[in-house]
Amino acid sequence: MLLFAGLRERAGRDELVLDGLPAGATVEQAIAQARGIVPGLDSVAFAVARNRRLLPAANGRREALAEGDELALLPPVSGG
Amino acid sequence: MLLFAGLRERAGRDELVLDGLPAGATVEQAIAQARGIVPGLDSVAFAVARNRRLLPAANGRREALAEGDELALLPPVSGG
């Protein structure tokens, strides 16, 4: 799971390896595991990208993960 | 009286000297004299500047001229 900006700094690293997620685990389960690793993960409203596409805010986090998926947590963007 | 762009080309020169205008002549009288000199003067809708200020379209041409006034006939502008 890739981390950026303030989330990367909070975690002290730019990638988390999530072990032990059961087969068919959802995006939300992966995020729950990240909560135990990244201090203050919920201090910022982040979006989630799966394989470089933004997940729909509505129920994207209920999707089941597949082998090799690239997840990324994206704090509010501020380019420009 | 200064001429620009198509009016300058129609007249073949960039300035007309208007002789014999009576004291207290109006802008319109000066234009009438220019009509006799510049072929096709009214083939383009021109504005009139007096001392580098645009005359109001409504009744600016009824203004009386003063000694040393600089008149200019301005075809539709097309800068840019």
Next chain:
Amino acid sequence: MASAFTDGRIDVEALVRSVASDEHGAICTFVGTARRRSEGKEVRRLRYEAYLPMAEAAVAEIVAAARARWPQAEIAARHRLGDCPLGEASVAVVAAAPHRDEAFAACRFVIDTVKAQAPIWKQEVFTDGTAWVGDPASFRSGGAGAAGGAGAAGGRGP
């Protein structure tokens, strides 16, 4: 203040530098260039003429009006006179401001108002003659050299 008019190439980068600063996060630049085609006809180059003292005052007033409306903006404008080859800039407007709303709005206001109001005239030079834009009856046949001589300096002195 520098003249808003030049007989040669417009140095757009210098114009940008003249308004940029680290107080301004947004710079909007508009450059108008000479197009090869105009209403279906092939253009060889453009030629510009101005009523110079009145046009200088007009551009200065337009820039002042923009600064009154967007007080934090810095604005510069330059217009070319005389011959303008295809692809080269005939006019440039730069607006620098703290934020992009002001930069876009001020830049757009200045170019729109200069085009609508400043006493500047554009002549299109075609392969078969010349014509003043906005004055269709001004077409003169004779190719690129037809209007040589008159207005060669591109503008009138005071």
Next chain:
Amino acid sequence: MASAFTDGRIDVEALVRSVASDEHGAICTFVGTARRRSEGKEVRRLRYEAYLPMAEAAVAEIVAAARARWPQAEIAARHRLGDCPLGEASVAVVAAAPHRDEAFAACRFVIDTVKAQAPIWKQEVFTDGTAWVGDPASFRSGGAGAAGGAGAAGGRGP
């Protein structure tokens, strides 16, 4: 297609040349630069980070959407990553089109959408710490060097 991202200075003139042609009479350029002040605080420099493969795709999609909407426009965009000193360009968008309505509209659309959607993050480096814009809880004291190391390359590879 060239990358929309660069670790060094953005060459705005080269970007303009890449879209200009004598078919286009209007070129609108937007440049965002690093400002000295942000909400009353003194900024020493900016630092940008991106989710690079996703951000490249995002900018390409935004440019493609603009070209679909303004088919005659040519558009180029470049964003800086890593350190951006005060006064230097962090982002540049150029739109060339036959007429200025399209050039302004396409340029504005691209910068607005890149800022709103592309996965790019700006960190302000103050004299007394750093903070990611839009993530106030991310403030870390310790001055300009605090965030060194992580993200030094300014972006992530694929």
